[in-house]
Amino acid sequence: MAGGLRRGRRLVAAGRIPAGWGAGGSSPLKELEGITFLLANSPPGGNGVDDQERWYAAACAALEVGPRRLRALKERFGSWRAVWTAGPGAWAETGAAPAAVESWRARYRPDAPQRIREACRRHGVTVLVPGDAAFPVGLEDLKSPPVVLYARGNPALLQGRLVTVVGTRRATPYGRRTAGRIAAAVARAGGVVVSGLAMGIDSCAHQGALEAGGATVAVLAGGVERSIPRCNRALYEEIVDRGLVVSEYPPGTVPERGRFHARNRLMAALAAVTVVVEAPLGSGALITAERALELDRRVMAVPGTIEAETFQGCLSLLREGAACVIDPVDVAVEAGLQAAPGGAGTGGGEARSLTGLESVVYAVLDVDRPVSVETIVRRSGLPPARAVIALTALELRGLCVRQGGSAWRVQAGITAPTSRRV
Amino acid sequence: MAGGLRRGRRLVAAGRIPAGWGAGGSSPLKELEGITFLLANSPPGGNGVDDQERWYAAACAALEVGPRRLRALKERFGSWRAVWTAGPGAWAETGAAPAAVESWRARYRPDAPQRIREACRRHGVTVLVPGDAAFPVGLEDLKSPPVVLYARGNPALLQGRLVTVVGTRRATPYGRRTAGRIAAAVARAGGVVVSGLAMGIDSCAHQGALEAGGATVAVLAGGVERSIPRCNRALYEEIVDRGLVVSEYPPGTVPERGRFHARNRLMAALAAVTVVVEAPLGSGALITAERALELDRRVMAVPGTIEAETFQGCLSLLREGAACVIDPVDVAVEAGLQAAPGGAGTGGGEARSLTGLESVVYAVLDVDRPVSVETIVRRSGLPPARAVIALTALELRGLCVRQGGSAWRVQAGITAPTSRRV
Numbered sequence: 001m002a003g004g005l006r007r008g009r010r011l012v013a014a015g016r017i018p019a020g021w022g023a024g025g026s027s028p029l030k031e032l033e034g035i036t037f038l039l040a041n042s043p044p045g046g047n048g049v050d051d052q053e054r055w056y057a058a059a060c061a062a063l064e065v066g067p068r069r070l071r072a073l074k075e076r077f078g079s080w081r082a083v084w085t086a087g088p089g090a091w092a093e094t095g096a097a098p099a100a101v102e103s104w105r106a107r108y109r110p111d112a113p114q115r116i117r118e119a120c121r122r123h124g125v126t127v128l129v130p131g132d133a134a135f136p137v138g139l140e141d142l143k144s145p146p147v148v149l150y151a152r153g154n155p156a157l158l159q160g161r162l163v164t165v166v167g168t169r170r171a172t173p174y175g176r177r178t179a180g181r182i183a184a185a186v187a188r189a190g191g192v193v194v195s196g197l198a199m200g201i202d203s204c205a206h207q208g209a210l211e212a213g214g215a216t217v218a219v220l221a222g223g224v225e226r227s228i229p230r231c232n233r234a235l236y237e238e239i240v241d242r243g244l245v246v247s248e249y250p251p252g253t254v255p256e257r258g259r260f261h262a263r264n265r266l267m268a269a270l271a272a273v274t275v276v277v278e279a280p281l282g283s284g285a286l287i288t289a290e291r292a293l294e295l296d297r298r299v300m301a302v303p304g305t306i307e308a309e310t311f312q313g314c315l316s317l318l319r320e321g322a323a324c325v326i327d328p329v330d331v332a333v334e335a336g337l338q339a340a341p342g343g344a345g346t347g348g349g350e351a352r353s354l355t356g357l358e359s360v361v362y363a364v365l366d367v368d369r370p371v372s373v374e375t376i377v378r379r380s381g382l383p384p385a386r387a388v389i390a391l392t393a394l395e396l397r398g399l400c401v402r403q404g405g406s407a408w409r410v411q412a413g414i415t416a417p418t419s420r421r422v
Numbered sequence: 423m424a425g426g427l428r429r430g431r432r433l434v435a436a437g438r439i440p441a442g443w444g445a446g447g448s449s450p451l452k453e454l455e456g457i458t459f460l461l462a463n464s465p466p467g468g469n470g471v472d473d474q475e476r477w478y479a480a481a482c483a484a485l486e487v488g489p490r491r492l493r494a495l496k497e498r499f500g501s502w503r504a505v506w507t508a509g510p511g512a513w514a515e516t517g518a519a520p521a522a523v524e525s526w527r528a529r530y531r532p533d534a535p536q537r538i539r540e541a542c543r544r545h546g547v548t549v550l551v552p553g554d555a556a557f558p559v560g561l562e563d564l565k566s567p568p569v570v571l572y573a574r575g576n577p578a579l580l581q582g583r584l585v586t587v588v589g590t591r592r593a594t595p596y597g598r599r600t601a602g603r604i605a606a607a608v609a610r611a612g613g614v615v616v617s618g619l620a621m622g623i624d625s626c627a628h629q630g631a632l633e634a635g636g637a638t639v640a641v642l643a644g645g646v647e648r649s650i651p652r653c654n655r656a657l658y659e660e661i662v663d664r665g666l667v668v669s670e671y672p673p674g675t676v677p678e679r680g681r682f683h684a685r686n687r688l689m690a691a692l693a694a695v696t697v698v699v700e701a702p703l704g705s706g707a708l709i710t711a712e713r714a715l716e717l718d719r720r721v722m723a724v725p726g727t728i729e730a731e732t733f734q735g736c737l738s739l740l741r742e743g744a745a746c747v748i749d750p751v752d753v754a755v756e757a758g759l760q761a762a763p764g765g766a767g768t769g770g771g772e773a774r775s776l777t778g779l780e781s782v783v784y785a786v787l788d789v790d791r792p793v794s795v796e797t798i799v800r801r802s803g804l805p806p807a808r809a810v811i812a813l814t815a816l817e818l819r820g821l822c823v824r825q826g827g828s829a830w831r832v833q834a835g836i837t838a839p840t841s842r843r844v
Contacts, residue, residue: 174727281803303725303737305596306748309800315725318746326728326737378731381703 049131052113056080057129058120058148059112062250063104067144069096080147084113119251123225126151134158138269141295146248146266152224153244157215160192163335164271164292166285167201167278168310175201175278175310178302180208181328182275185363187214188410189332194219194271196263197232197239201277201285206235210242212367219270220247221263222255260284268292273335275300275325279313286313289322298334300325327379329363357382361390362410365400370407471553474535478502479551480542480570481534484672485526489566491518502569506535541673545647548573556580560691563717568670568688574646575666579637582614585757586693586714588707589623589700590732597623597700597732600724602630603750604697607785609636610832611754616641616693618685619654619661623699623707628657628665634789638665641692643685644677645669682706690714695757697722697747701735708735711744720756722747749801751785779804783812784832787822792829 057080060070076094077083083091088105092098109115120127128135129148134155139145151158163186165179183193183205193209195202197218209216218239222228224247227236239245248266249259264284268274268291276299279285289299301322304311318324325331364379365371376391377384391408394400400408479502482492498516499505505513510527514520531537542549550557551570556577561567573580585608587601605615605627615631617624619640631638638661644650646667649658661667670688671681686706690696690713698721701707711721723744726733740746747753786801787793798813799806813830816822822830 174729178728302728303733303740303746305726306600306724307596311725312748312800315746315748318725318740319748324725324737324740326734326741378734 049129053080054127054129054148055113055117056084058116058127058250059084061147061248062112062116062253063107065100065104067147069100070147116250119225120150123251124152125224125251126155128155128158136162136270138162138271138295139266142265142269144265145269149246149248150224150250151244151246152240153242153246154215155244155246157192157217157244158246158270160215161190161335161337162194162217162271163191163331163337164194164267164274164288165201165205165331166195166267166274166276166288167205168280168283168285168313169198169200169202170280170310171200171204171278172304172308172310174304175302176204178325178328179204179277180211181366182277182302182325182331183208183216184212184214184366185328185332186335186337187212187216188367189329189335189337189363190214191332191335191337192217192243194267196220196267197227197229197236197245199229199232201279203232203235205277206239206243210238216243217270218243218245219263219267220245220249220255221259222249223247223251223253225251228255261287264288265291268297269295271297271335273298273300273331275302275331276314276317276322277302278304278310280310281312281316283313286317289317298323300331300334327364327381329360329379332363357386357390358393361387362394362399365408365410367410370403370409373406373408376408471551475502476549476551476570477535477539478506480538480549480672481506483569483670484534484538484675485529487522487526489569491522492569538672541647542572545673546574547646547673548577550577550580558584558692560584560693560717561688564687564691566687567691571668571670572646572672573666573668574662575639575664575668576637577666577668579614579639579666580668580692582637583612583757583759584616584639584693585613585753585759586616586689586696586710587623587627587753588617588689588696588698588710589627590702590705590707590735591620591622591624592702592732593622593626593700594726594730594732596726597724598626600747600750601626601699602633603788604699604724604747604753605630605638606634606636606789607750607754608757608759609634609638610789611751611757611759611785612636613754613757613759614639614665616689618642618689619649619651619658619667621651621654623701625654625657627699628661632660632664639692640665640667641685641689642667642669642671642677643681644671645673645675647673650677683709686710687713690719691717693719693757695720695722695753697724697753698736698739698744699724700726700732702732703734703738705735708739711739720745722753722756749786749803751782751801754785779808779812780815783809784816784821787830787832789832792825792831795828795830798830 060080060083073083073091073094074080077086088101088108091104092101127148127150130145135149136158165183167175167179171179179201186193187209191214193205193214193216195205195216195218197203197206197220206216206218216239218236220228224245227233236245248262264287268288274289274292274297276285276289292299299317299322301314301317302325303318304314306315323334360380360382361376364376373384373388377387380387391400395402399411401411402408482502482505495505495513495516496502499508510523510530513526514523549570549572552567557571558580587605589597589601593601601623608615609631613636615627615636615638617627617638617640619625619628619642628638628640640658640661642650646669649655658667670684686709690710696711696714696719698707698711714721721739721744723736723739724747725740726736728737745756782802782804783798786798795806795810799809802809813822817824821833823833824830
């Protein structure tokens with residue numbers, strides 16, 4: 001319908017959300033030698049992912065062989081155990097370049113499966129492999145999907161409706177506020193906010209989700225056992241406690257440039273929508289957006305002034321056709337989330353009984369502080385009279401409270417759904 | 423190519439620029455009883471627009487009968503003179519509603535053609551009618567094109583490459599600066615800036631064009647003989663002197679709400695591109711954008727923060743698919759203007775001899791003040807090294823000068839082409 005609308009190429013996908021997303025299922029857990037990990041899709045002791053095979057997969061993945069080569073090796077040798085046992089000498093016979101084989105050989109430690117297993121146990125790290133119910137189906141869209149995922153926290157969050165919120169470390173107050181508001185709107189609508197735990201926009205996104213009583217997933221470019229950057233330690237701990245920290249690298253891995261790039265593809269693949277809140281040209285957030293685009297995910301960008309260098313990347317996305325965020329709630333809408341009270345998302349009767357008008361108004365309220373009627377009107381785009389009618393209705397239902405005359409906030413008692421634990 | 427890109431409807435036309443635009447031709451003038459007006463497309467005393475017919479057309483148009491009815495009357499009676507001479511009694515027989523005929527009858531003064539002619543003479547107002555070479559072809563795309571245009575200044579500007587720049591009266595400093603920068607970029611590239619002489623964005627657009635040595639057209643909702651608003655008197659005078667003030671209403675007409683709306687359709691129709699610089703929801707500038715859209719013109723919007731109420735209209739345009747202005751030069755590019763030294767536009771050898779790189783850098787320089795290399799890099803989107811190479815080349819040609827170490831501005835001597843006079 002919009003042929004020739006843009007000079008640029010297609011930035012916003014037609015709206016496909018991978019099948020199975022948002023299913024919100026839970027997975028059986030098995031406690032084994034102090035290590036919690038998932039054995040989903042399999043009856044206890046059944047034909048699911050084999051425990052040993054899981055650690056061999058982890059050891060193979062830790063070599064950081066190109067994922068295509070890795071999968072080719074598995075196809076050739078039949079199992080990760082066989083790949084590992086065969087070792088670099090046998091791999092060389094599969095046609096890999098000698099230099100590549102040498103670099104693998106240098107990293108090959110025969111006891112790696114056991115060492116990784118020990119490290120995971122020590123740090124309470126869950127290992128997910130394809131085939132586990134908690135392994136995100138969205139990653140299968142990648143040309144180079146990870147072979148394992150390391151996780152600290154609640155892996156079931158990966159089955160939620162994920163929204164990636166990213167941006168620059170050098171964020172302005174406006175960008176920081178907006179990242180927080182977007183994350184809160186997503187969380188309140190029942191979505192899960194994905195970001196990279198970096199300073200600036202990433203941190204504000206995680207915090208906004210947590211403060212709204214929602215859940216958040218931090219995707220790291222190194223081992224999940226410790227906070228990088230260190231100054232985000234408290235936030236990291238809270239995410240481990242109430243959300244999820246995930247990485248494709250084993251404990252002890254130091255984040256490096258190449259790993260940040262690889263991490264970005266995971267953030268893009270995990271979510272139905274990627275929002276770039278504030279990003280200069282050349283920002284890693286734009287790489288995430290680029291990956292999201294390649295994966296046919298929706299890309300949104302927050303506008304800023306043309307004078308703010310830190311928004312030039314966002315503006316360039318907008319020019320190429322990214323959807324423009326006008327209100328934080330737009331992101332939840334774009335992700336197919338139903339704005340619902342208290343971030344329940346999966347929705348109680350309360351949520352479903354809201355009128356459209358009430359939902360709109362409820363979605364623009366904040367949990368942590370009162371919002372003025374003027375702001376509610378602006379955020380909701382409703383005529384003042386209609387906004388006040390909706391506020392009154394919400395108040396009568398006990399879903400929001402009036403504070404200081406003409407300001408309102410979400411009723412505290414009904415917020416903060418606890419993260420589901422498997 | 424971008425099917426399904428947007429939820430909204432098509433906001434940016436595929437790029438059609440009406441045939442004949444930017445032709446830049448001039449028109450023969452005839453001095454008659456102290457009134458300057460155009461008798462284009464006709465040899466002196468030939469078959470062109472008849473002088474008397476011109477004033478009868480003006481008198482008929484001044485009744486503000488709906489333009490379709492007006493044209494039907496002319497078709498019925500054969501000429502404006504015949505329409506006028508027949509009078510309201512005869513018009514009633516054409517099937518017009520009695521109430522409408524009564525309202526026309528109330529405004530009908532048999533001596534109107536002579537009175538309007540006198541008023542135009544007194545105020546130095548040119549009257550253009552369809553058929554005159556200076557009558558803008560773009561207006562023919564309107565469902566209700568004006569029957570006459572009143573003009574003070576240089577009517578040949580209507581044959582230039584016109585860009586409409588509009589926005590709110592309650593503009594922020596950022597919006598005002600940006601309006602000025604956009605207008606300057608358009609003017610410097612040889613375009614003509616169209617706006618509505620209102621306070622705020624409109625004024626800054628006119629001023630920006632004039633300060634860059636370019637031309638500007640103010641479209642008024644009342645008579646062209648005086649400045650409305652009055653506080654813009656000095657700007658009005660400068661536009662009359664160096665640009666053009668135009669209206670479809672005869673001298674003495676007071677701007678009223680309905681006329682502002684009608685004026686907006688003229689601004690939209692005149693230009694290939696309409697840029698909304700800063701506009702809240704409900705702004706008249708959005709009406710201009712809406713009209714531009716209906717006319718298959720390009721619509722651009724300047725982004726602002728989602729927290730600025732005065733940018734909500736722009737953001738809503740962006741969401742619906744308007745092109746995002748990232749740099750003032752974008753507007754000139756969108757209008758098909760070639761960025762060229764000193765706003766010459768029609769281009770001397772100097773302009774044509776610039777490389778693409780030099781053109782880009784030259785276009786982002788300011789005439790009035792030095793611009794830092796950082797800003798040049800940001801505005802041009804070029805790598806710093808390439809920008810400096812281009813600056814050096816421009817300096818060698820004497821087209822720009824370095825000031826204070828690492829800032830540059832356009833060489834003063836080669837700016838400010840004088841407006842072409844017919």
